[in-house]
Amino acid sequence: MYSYSHPHPAVTTDIVIFTILEERLQVLLIRRAAEPFRNSWALPGGFVNIDEDLETGALRELQEETGIRDIYLEQLYTFGRPDRDPRERVITVAYYALVPIDQLQSIEAASDAAALAWHPVDRLPALAFDHGLIIDLARQRLAAKLDYSTIALQFLPRSFSLGELQNVYEVIAGETIDKRNFRKRILGAGFLVDTGKLRRGNRHRPARLYRAKSPGTLSYIR
Amino acid sequence: MYSYSHPHPAVTTDIVIFTILEERLQVLLIRRAAEPFRNSWALPGGFVNIDEDLETGALRELQEETGIRDIYLEQLYTFGRPDRDPRERVITVAYYALVPIDQLQSIEAASDAAALAWHPVDRLPALAFDHGLIIDLARQRLAAKLDYSTIALQFLPRSFSLGELQNVYEVIAGETIDKRNFRKRILGAGFLVDTGKLRRGNRHRPARLYRAKSPGTLSYIR
DNA sequence: CCAAAAGTGTTCACCGTACACCCATGA
DNA sequence: TCATGGGTGTACGGTGAACACTTTTGG
Numbered sequence: 001m002y003s004y005s006h007p008h009p010a011v012t013t014d015i016v017i018f019t020i021l022e023e024r025l026q027v028l029l030i031r032r033a034a035e036p037f038r039n040s041w042a043l044p045g046g047f048v049n050i051d052e053d054l055e056t057g058a059l060r061e062l063q064e065e066t067g068i069r070d071i072y073l074e075q076l077y078t079f080g081r082p083d084r085d086p087r088e089r090v091i092t093v094a095y096y097a098l099v100p101i102d103q104l105q106s107i108e109a110a111s112d113a114a115a116l117a118w119h120p121v122d123r124l125p126a127l128a129f130d131h132g133l134i135i136d137l138a139r140q141r142l143a144a145k146l147d148y149s150t151i152a153l154q155f156l157p158r159s160f161s162l163g164e165l166q167n168v169y170e171v172i173a174g175e176t177i178d179k180r181n182f183r184k185r186i187l188g189a190g191f192l193v194d195t196g197k198l199r200r201g202n203r204h205r206p207a208r209l210y211r212a213k214s215p216g217t218l219s220y221i222r
Numbered sequence: 223m224y225s226y227s228h229p230h231p232a233v234t235t236d237i238v239i240f241t242i243l244e245e246r247l248q249v250l251l252i253r254r255a256a257e258p259f260r261n262s263w264a265l266p267g268g269f270v271n272i273d274e275d276l277e278t279g280a281l282r283e284l285q286e287e288t289g290i291r292d293i294y295l296e297q298l299y300t301f302g303r304p305d306r307d308p309r310e311r312v313i314t315v316a317y318y319a320l321v322p323i324d325q326l327q328s329i330e331a332a333s334d335a336a337a338l339a340w341h342p343v344d345r346l347p348a349l350a351f352d353h354g355l356i357i358d359l360a361r362q363r364l365a366a367k368l369d370y371s372t373i374a375l376q377f378l379p380r381s382f383s384l385g386e387l388q389n390v391y392e393v394i395a396g397e398t399i400d401k402r403n404f405r406k407r408i409l410g411a412g413f414l415v416d417t418g419k420l421r422r423g424n425r426h427r428p429a430r431l432y433r434a435k436s437p438g439t440l441s442y443i444r
Numbered sequence: 445c446c447a448a449a450a451g452t453g454t455t456c457a458c459c460g461t462a463c464a465c466c467c468a469t470g471a
Numbered sequence: 472t473c474a475t476g477g478g479t480g481t482a483c484g485g486t487g488a489a490c491a492c493t494t495t496t497g498g
Contacts, residue, residue, distance in 0.1 A: 007272045008230035011302075011313055050229045050311050054302035078300045078315045080233075080276035089272050091233055093300045093313075163449070180452070181488065188486095204449040205495035385476070402479070403461065410459095426475040427468035451494070459486080467478070 009080075009089035013058040014045035014131065016076065016096040016138035017066065019104060020155050020171050024120040025142075027135055028099075028107070029127075030065060031115035036086050037128030041119070043135070045092065058095045066107055066116060072098045072154040072218075076138050084130050096138040098154040143172055150191050150219045153212050159195050161207035162186065191219050231302075231311040235280040236267030236353065238298065238318040238360035239288065241326060242377050242393050246342040247364075249357055250321075250329070251349075252287060253337035258308050259350030263341070265357070267314065280317045288329055288338060294320045294376040294440075298360050306352050318360040324379040365394055372413050372441045375434050381417050383429030384408065413441050 017028040029041040044065040048057040055073065062068050073095055080091040099107070107116070119125060121139055124132065145151045152168045153160075166182050186192060191213050198206040213219075239250040251263040266287040270279040277295065284290050295317055302313040321329070329338070341347060343361055346354065367373045374390045375382075388404050408414060413435050420428040435441075 006232065006269045008232050009270065009272060010228065010230050011233065047228045048231065048302070048313075050231060051304045053304060054300065054313070075299060077297060078276065080270070080315070082273045082275060091270075091276070091313075091315075093302070161450085178489070179450085180490085183451080184453095185487080200496080202449075203447075203497035205451080207450060383477080400462070401477090402463085405478080406480095407460080422469080424476075425470040427477045429477060446498090448496090449494100450496095452492090453490105455489085457486105457488085459484105461483085461485100463481090465479090467476105469475090469477100471472105471474090 007089075009091050010085075011048045012045050012090055012092045013048060013054060013061055014043040014092045014094050014134060015058055015062055015073070016043060016094065016135050017062070017068070017099060018096065018121075018138070018142065018155075019099040019118065020101055020168055021104065021118055022120075023167070023171060024122070025139070025171050026118040026120050027124070028066060029117060029119050029125075031117070032128055033115065040128040041117075041125045041131075042128035043094075043131045044116075048093075054093050055095070058093075058097075062097060068097070068099060068103070068107055071100070071103070072151070076134070076141060079130055079134060081130065092134075094134045094138070096142065098142075098151070100155055100157055102157040146172055148221050150212065150221070153215075154218075158215060159197065159209040159211045161199055161209060163207055165210075189221050191221075229311075231313050232307075233270045234267055234312055234314045235270060235276060235283060236265040236314045236316050236356060237280055237284055237295070238265060238316065238357050239284070239290070239321060240318065240343075240360070240364060240377075241321040241340065242323055242390055243326065243340055244342075245389070245393060246344070247361070247393055248340040248342050249346070250288060251339060251341050251347075253339070254350055255337065262350040263339075263347045263353075264350035265316075265353045266338075270315075276315050277317070280315075280319075284319060290319070290321060290325070290329055293322070293325070294373070298356070298363060301352055301356060303352065314356075316356045316360070318364065320364075320373070320376040322377055322379055368394055370443050372434065372443070375437075376440075380437060381419065381431040381433045383421055383431060385429055387432075411443050413443075 019026055028044065030044050032038055032040050032042050044061055046061045048054060058073060076094040076096050078091060078093045082089055084090065121135060146169060152165060155168050156164060162183055165186065166177060170176055192210040193213050195209045195211050197209045199209055200206045241248055250266065252266050254260055254262050254264050266283055268283045270276060280295060298316040298318050300313060300315045304311055306312065343357060368391060374387060377390050378386060384405055387408065388399060388401065392398055414432040415435050417431045417433050419431045421431055422428045
């Protein structure tokens with residue numbers, strides 16, 4: 001069954017990095033400096049080291065190319081069409097990651113690439129390889145997970161208002177939600193706790209701040 | 223980013239092949255003839271050819287090792303811990319497949335391996351590599367998909383009774399279901415059509431036979 | 445005082461769940 | 472005639488959806 005005689009393909013990880021910026025779901029892309037697809041936009045990613053776990057490799061690429069650390073990361077799907085890279089056989093294990101909106105500044109600071117930019121997922125430029133497919137699948141997965149998990153919390157700082165959380169839902173689902181129903185559903189689910197604090201300083205009524213009951217952990221609903 | 227200098231890992235596909243047999247969810251395993259894990263049971267699978275799509279490779283392994291063709295196949299997850307194979311770095315793209323109960327006989331006939339056997343998922347023998355983890359994840363995915371898709375139909379012949387379908391649900395979920403509620407829910411979902419035929423020849427009242435409205439296609443509910 | 449977001453309840457339709465008996469057949 | 476699975480309806484509680492006004496603040 002197993003032998004050493006087979007030619008081995010290259011294996012990479014690519015990461016679809018989402019955030020919410022300017023009321024839109026956006027993806028972090030890197031402009032390619034080399035052929036093929038020179039000057040096209042592409043997902044951050046790269047080769048998996050020979051002694052490195054797949055997820056570790058994805059985290060390393062994330063850190064090296066964008067400076068991002070300690071964020072939610074999940075394996076998405078593995079893409080392996082033989083013709084997806086014109087140079088050699090490259091199989092890519094795609095991941096997706098979510099960046100909290102309060103950590104956006106730190107990205108440009110830490111990354112050596114000035115070629116990084118956020119792009120709204122509904123207005124993507126021409127993309128290298130099959131990265132368009134990958135982003136599309138990631139978007140579907142993210143939208144599906146909104147309904148039955150606490151994944152939306154990964155976009156927000158430790159404490160946040162219900163209005164901010166509702167905004168995350170609306171932007172990803174692409175539709176507005178009734179405020180009263182949303183609050184009933186979210187508070188009824190029981191994974192938020194009231195911090196007792198208020199967000200003041202806006203020119204309107206202050207919002208109660210909540211935090212996740214188990215921060216960092218993904219919970220499932222129903 | 224991409225270069226030819228990196229050492230490339232081996233890439234395999236492994237397939238968790240499910241069926242329902244003797245009122246139990248079972249997995250098809252192959253007894254290993256070679257080291258490592260000689261004489262342990264393992265998932266069918268093998269190397270991806272260098273010019274072959276991942277799914278094509280999985281289908282080919284399925285055919286070669288078990289004789290099975292034309293069944294439901296879906297990518298599950300990619301496992302890549304550096305130590306998962308003691309010989310060299312092997313990344314495996316795991317798939318799962320569902321064999322209809324009316325195709326079980328054809329398997330032993332077509333496979334050259336007398337070392338193939340069905341094992342109930344809740345009574346598995348010692349398994350090679352991380353194949354225990356893979357089966358466990360596949361089982362979770364299958365159980366989850368029961369609730370929101372028509373995947374259960376993949377275990378049944380073209381036409382089947384509601385009792386047979388209910389049995390599939392019960393065996394996979396591991397719990398009994400109220401018959402009237404089940405029938406209301408399934409028929410209400412609208413993806414079955416009455417064939418008008420009856421299954422006779424048992425020593426009890428004949429059952430109406432149904433078939434999928436779109437056979438082969440997976441539909442989603444809600 | 446005004447603009448802007450926060451906060452709050454009720455009604456109704458629908459759906460999942462609990463629950464028990466008769467039917468048709470072959471042996 | 473009897474054992475076996477097939478087939479059927481109703482009542483109830485919970486949940487998701489629709490819907491509008493008052494509150495609090497900063498400028």
